[in-house]
Amino acid sequence: MNSSSLSACYFEGNGDLYGLGVRIGLYTQWAATLITTVADPHAENVVMVLNMLIQTALLLGLVILSARHEASVLDPVITFWLLFGALSNLTGDGVYILDHPTGSGRLILYAAVAIYYIWFWFTGWMGMLDPDCDPSAMSILGLVVCITLAIWRPLKDKVRGLEGRKCQDDRVEEGLGGDADDPQDNARQKEDAPVVVPEAIELADAEDLARERRGENESPTRRPEEGNTTSTAELDEIPVIRGGYSWHVPWIMDSDRMDDLEAMLDRFSWEGKWGNVNPYLLCLSVMNIALSIAAVEYLIKANNIAGANDVDSVGQLIALVSGAFSLIFG
DSSP states (O other): OOHHHHHTOOEEOOHHHHOHHHHHHHHHHHHHHHHHHHHOGGGHHHHHHHHHHHHHHHHHHHHHHHHTTOOOTHHHHHHHHHHTSSOSOSSSOSOOTTTOHHHHHHHHHHHHHHHHHHHIIIIIHHHHOOTTOOOSOOOOHHHHHHHHHHHHHHHHHHHHHHHHHHHHHHHHHHHHTSOTTOHHHHHHHHHTOSEEEEOOHHHHHHHHHHHHHHOOSSOSSOEEETTEEEEEEEEEEEEEEETTEEEEEEEEOOTTTHHHHHHHHHHHHHHOGGGGSOHHHHHHHHHHHHHHHHHHHHHHHHTTEETTTOOOSHHHHHHHHHHHHHHHHO
């Protein structure tokens, strides 16, 4: 296919999938996710949920158009870049697949995206391709990379968290002579609280964090007892973020230090800011955003897609307002 025939190609753009309003809304959502994760991790979930809703709407719209044979061959390609313009999470531990609806929904969404694009790249594109025209560029490499990062990282952290809890349960069972998986034993242990838990790496890290934040030599989480370091704690757990990884430490029952420890953990978890962000994922997300914007705008311009720069539908306004809301109030 020569350049003259390529320049004669004409595509009627789908404003509800990648119109100007949708694109600007998604671009601002990507920026809002990045800024919010770094500046205010506590509000990250709200922005991520909004982004996931827009992604879900885009995928459903693309599937409906494909089923009706109304999608051009470029619609799935451009939509792909819009679906994965930014990483879902920059801490590596913010999406727990097994215990949070958002994580489960994102897993289902990515699985559906993978299924659709496997179909598209193997058979679907042939039915959408105009025989008189050859679209410019298509790429699936980014799909594999983004899905791997989005699913593997949180799943790995979840497995590590389960392993950590199992180690703690083993220590509790060893110290109390009970069964950590038995509901009656757990109930008995809670009724007999406070429980003395042997020294564990989770407690050691909590102590390090406390000493760093408070600048004190006295430990708010551990105290020496006859040469052994022990701590009085319940079986309930609270999350602590350190260096991009999720640690679970027992809730300390020492009444003299409870308020100080709770304040320290809350301050570190939500006001530590950069301490919670994985620098690798941050740089990767910035590059991914730049690449996705460049790819979308190039595909629209190079293939002479008509109507892609108009804001003339309710669907575009929803995405635009959602993106502006995320950037301003996120």
